[in-house]
Amino acid sequence: MGFELKLSAHVILGIESSCDDTAAAIVSYEKGNSKILSSVVVNQNTLHEKYGGVVPEIAARAHAERVDTVVKEALVGAKLSLLDINLIGVTAGPGLIGGVVAGVMCAKGLAYGANLPLVGVNHLAGHALTPRLIGNLEYPYLILLASGGHCQFVIVESANKFSRLGGTIDDAPGEAFDKTARLLGLEQPGGPSIEREAINGDFKRFDFPRPLLNRDDCDMSFSGLKTAVSRSLEDLDKQQGGLYERDVKDFCAGFQAAISDVLVGKSKRAIIEARKRSSALKTFAIVGGVAANEKIRQNLSSVCSDLEIDFMAPPLELCTDNAAMIAYAAGELYDLGQEDDYSLSPRSRWPLDEKKPPMLGGGKRGAKA
Ligand code: KG4
Ligand code: ZN
Numbered sequence: 174m175g176f177e178l179k180l181s182a183h184v185i186l187g188i189e190s191s192c193d194d195t196a197a198a199i200v201s202y203e204k205g206n207s208k209i210l211s212s213v214v215v216n217q218n219t220l221h222e223k224y225g226g227v228v229p230e231i232a233a234r235a236h237a238e239r240v241d242t243v244v245k246e247a248l249v250g251a252k253l254s255l256l257d258i259n260l261i262g263v264t265a266g267p268g269l270i271g272g273v274v275a276g277v278m279c280a281k282g283l284a285y286g287a288n289l290p291l292v293g294v295n296h297l298a299g300h301a302l303t304p305r306l307i308g309n310l311e312y313p314y315l316i317l318l319a320s321g322g323h324c325q326f327v328i329v330e331s332a333n334k335f336s337r338l339g340g341t342i343d344d345a346p347g348e349a350f351d352k353t354a355r356l357l358g359l360e361q362p363g364g365p366s367i368e369r370e371a372i373n374g375d376f377k378r379f380d381f382p383r384p385l386l387n388r389d390d391c392d393m394s395f396s397g398l399k400t401a402v403s404r405s406l407e408d409l410d411k412q413q414g415g416l417y418e419r420d421v422k423d424f425c426a427g428f429q430a431a432i433s434d435v436l437v438g439k440s441k442r443a444i445i446e447a448r449k450r451s452s453a454l455k456t457f458a459i460v461g462g463v464a465a466n467e468k469i470r471q472n473l474s475s476v477c478s479d480l481e482i483d484f485m486a487p488p489l490e491l492c493t494d495n496a497a498m499i500a501y502a503a504g505e506l507y508d509l510g511q512e513d514d515y516s517l518s519p520r521s522r523w524p525l526d527e528k529k530p531p532m533l534g535g536g537k538r539g540a541k542a
Contacts, residue, residue: 183259183507184210186283187500188244190236190276191268191296192321193217193227196496197240197247199258202504205309211250212490212497213243218361225355233271240279247496255287262503264496265293265513266520268322273519281515292503293517297525299498300460301329303487306501310485313454315447317440317473318525320461321347321362325532326391326443327525328451332505336450337526338443339391346432346463349395353402353428357421367425368466374426379405381431383438391443393435402428433469437476444480458485464492 182203189196198212217235221227248254263280266273277293284291300318304310313330315338325340344352347364354363359370381401384394402424409420440457447454457477463469470486477484491498524531 183504184253184257185260185262185500185504186244186247186255186258187294187496187498187503188240188261188263188276188280189296189299189494189496189499190240190272191264191266192272192494193221193232194494195236195239195243196494196499197244198496198500199247199251199253200306200497200500200504202260202501204508207306207501207504209306209497210253211247212495213246213250214490214493214495215239215243222361225361226351227269229269229271232269233275236272236275240275244279244283255283258287258289260292260503260507261289262292262294262500262506264296264299264499265517266295266523268296268521270519270521273521277517277519281517285515290507290512291514291517292506292511293513294499294502294506295523295525296494296499297323297523298332298335299502301327301335301525302332302502302505303460303491303498304456304458304485305505306498307487307491308485310456310458313451314456314458315443315454317436317443317457317459317464318461319346319436319459319463321345321351323461324393324395324463325525326439326447328447328454332502332509333511335525337524337529338446339393339439340532341393341395342385342532343394343396344399346393346395346436347461349398349428349432350463352399353424356399356403356406357416357424359421359425362462364462364466367429368468370422370425371429371468374422374424376423376426376430378423379427381405381427383431383434386435386438389442391439391446393439395432395435398428398431429466429468432463433466433472436469437472440473440476441480444477444482448482456483456485458487460487460492462493465489
């Protein structure tokens with residue numbers, strides 16, 4: 174092996190297949206000093222393109238076909254073989270069930286064949302623990318987890334203890350980005366497409382709603398935004414008989430500003446609430462696919478400096494789905510004593526904070542966790 178393995182360190186293979194990215198990664202896990210040795214993510218954008226969104230059956234089949242090759246690529250990338258691995262971590266939910274089944278079956282087969290311990294990981298915990306993978310952040314800390322299927326404020330107390338302060342009552346922000354991009358005829362996933370167009374747009378031209386912003390809690394709503402964009406589009410279409418490039422850019426800028434204002438306003442409330450609950454809490458992090466948005470990162474960062482709390486946002490490739498976060502989370506969970514057997518069951522729903530009642534709504538991943 175290319176590095177020295179210390180006691181209490183593990184070389185972990187992580188597998189992720191809960192939505193439309195088939196991913197595998199190798200992480201050298203050691204408390205406070207973990208390293209990503211390789212990370213392979215194969216997206217399915219071209220397979221779903223013509224349907225305008227992720228088709229669960231197509232996703233499941235693609236995961237099943239690709240997952241073993243992706244694992245092999247991750248091993249080759251880390252210059253390791255399966256014999257060098259000490260632990261396998263796999264996303265066991267929440268997500269599109271066919272995809273999760275493909276990853277879990279592969280992980281079980283490898284764990285059985287190579288006689289390795291197996292840890293089933295909550296995909297959301299993978300996102301939630303990413304700040305510790307990259308920054309060795311101490312517990313507790315506050316996260317805004319904003320992705321294609323989820324949006325919630327959570328105090329992360331340990332690798333298996335999470336307190337939800339609030340979340341979306343309908344769509345997730347990533348889902349709103351994707352739906353709006355579809356309305357505007359832009360490429361999927363919608364987030365990066367809208368962000369690119371928004372750069373040269375006038376965010377003041379269209380005044381989109383900021384739902385629930387004035388309500389004194391940490392809950393959010395994004396479904397009305399898509400309707401507002403759709404109505405403005407129809408109006409403009411009637412007036413001028415189509416859309417100019419300028420219009421698309423202005424729509425994108427206005428939409429992105431509305432999402433950002435909601436996330437920023439609610440983050441302020443969540444930070445205040447989290448500090449009331451824990452004076453030890455020093456950091457606010459944004460995680461999940463929407464955390465890749467530069468404008469949203471900047472705006473959240475400046476809120477944090479106003480409120481004098483540290484801000485953290487993972488590098489872009491660790492915001493969107495990947496298996497390094499799953500491998501890392503498996504390491505922490507294994508250290509806490511979790512080891513799953515071959516009865517490990519994929520779960521389509523799996524809230525981080527199981528004590529709280531489920532949020533309303535059902536997005537591309539089904540009911541919100
Ligand atoms: O975390 P993720 O990779 O998958 C889920 O767990 O859902 O998040 C994917 C979501 C997509 O909806 C995508 O449009 C959004 O994250 N996203 C972005 C950006 N990059 C990805 N949203 C806004 N701006 C971005 N740059
Ligand atoms: Zn995700």
